[in-house]
Amino acid sequence: MTTESTPPVSARVRQVAEALGPATLATALLIYFGYVATRARYEYFGVPVDLTGRSNQDMMLDGLEVVFVPAAMLFLGLLAIVAIHSTVLWLLARDRPDERDGTSDVTAFAAYGFVLVGVLLIARALIGIFVQGPEASVIIGATPFSLAFGPAAVAYGVWIAGQRRGRPLLSQRLARNGAMGVIALLVAGLVWASTQLAWAYGTGRGEEDAAGLEDRPEVVVETREPLDDLPRGVTASRLGTAGEEARAYRHRYRGFRLLLASGGRLFLVTPEWRRGRDATIVLPYEDVRVRLVP
Known part of the structure; x- marks a missing residue:
């Protein structure tokens, strides 16, 4: 007589968490962006969103209208990153140490270029945070995108330089900690930029409502x-x-x-x-x- 073995409770909880994790995160983001857009839309008419009594389901439906543009920008950005990384890998494979002639070192130029662009973006992010402030009338997404991609560009330039030399420039521990910091700033910048876009979208909907x-x-x-x-x-x-x-x-x-x-x-x-x-x-x-x- 054979009995069916059942997975332990911890394994079942982990399976449920893995299944619910992405769905819960997506729902939370939809509600959040819907809240931001709805708040901006009715604040145009002087109505606080808390006074409207909108439910989470209403906020989630409003959030569906907002996420199309950020999602399209995200996927286009991923395609651009894949294309850039593929080009860099091709250049690294062509620029081998034993085949360099000293006249056309494209990978070195790429490494310095990424670091320079990253430093400029970080400076732009710091100016937007500490000089202009959150209430300044600036281009939507300029500061958060600079915060997101500035450190990433510097880290990518350092990685290219390490690959070109044949050994990493940083220790494994420093590289791991730096990567965690870059990912955290990337996520924070993208969420910040999406929030600004959701607010602008809601304000635009308010203007359309007033015109019609x-x-x-x-x-x-x-x-x-x-x-x-x-x-x-x-x-x-x-x-x-x-x-x-x-x-x-x-x-x-x-x-x-x-x-x-x-x-x-x-x-x-x-x-x-x-x-x-x-x-x-x-x-x-x-x-x-x-x-x-x-």
């Missing part, structure tokens, strides 16, 4: 109590008392456009809404009656 408010359905709002400080473009009328329902909702307002309905609230604007001039009206569902006009 005229094409959205009109929201007719009826309330029990009158609304104060009506925005321009909204007309108010008082309903009669002929019916019980009319007595409950005595005030009608026309001219609103629906910006967002979430968290039990209506976020209303007008077709003439302008950033810095007009406000966004927030009304709870339970205190109003709503009609939509195509």
Whole structure:
């Protein structure tokens, strides 16, 4: 009689962790980028994202819109890195120590070039961090990309020089610690750049929303109590008392456009809404009656 052997608990936990790890990381990134984009989008209208009551599922769906451009840039960057590395390997194979003529040392030029470019990028990253600051109006991605690829370029130049000499320039321990630092800065820079891109994407969506408010359905709002400080473009009328329902909702307002309905609230604007001039009206569902006009 044979019995089926089952893997130990630690092995099963490791298998589950390996299966859930990439999916969990991808979900977390989608929620994070969706949060950043949504925050920028509705902050354009002066609405804090925490007030909208958007769920994690909504944030994840919003994040799907954001990740296409960073993903395309990432894969194109990987293709470029593979092409550059293949070229360097070809040059190293051609530039053997016993075949050098001293006139055309392309690999030495490549090593010095990568180190020089890396140092310049590191200087640009330091200027962006300590001189310009995070609130400076600079090109999106300039500082984080410099932080990501500057140390990597220096490390790659040092590696080329070591391969050209036939032995590493650094000890194994220093090389390992340096590689860990370079990878950490690369990941930090890419996440930072993606965050800036997500914020710019959300701001762009807010500008598109503001430009297309005229094409959205009109929201007719009826309330029990009158609304104060009506925005321009909204007309108010008082309903009669002929019916019980009319007595409950005595005030009608026309001219609103629906910006967002979430968290039990209506976020209303007008077709003439302008950033810095007009406000966004927030009304709870339970205190109003709503009609939509195509």
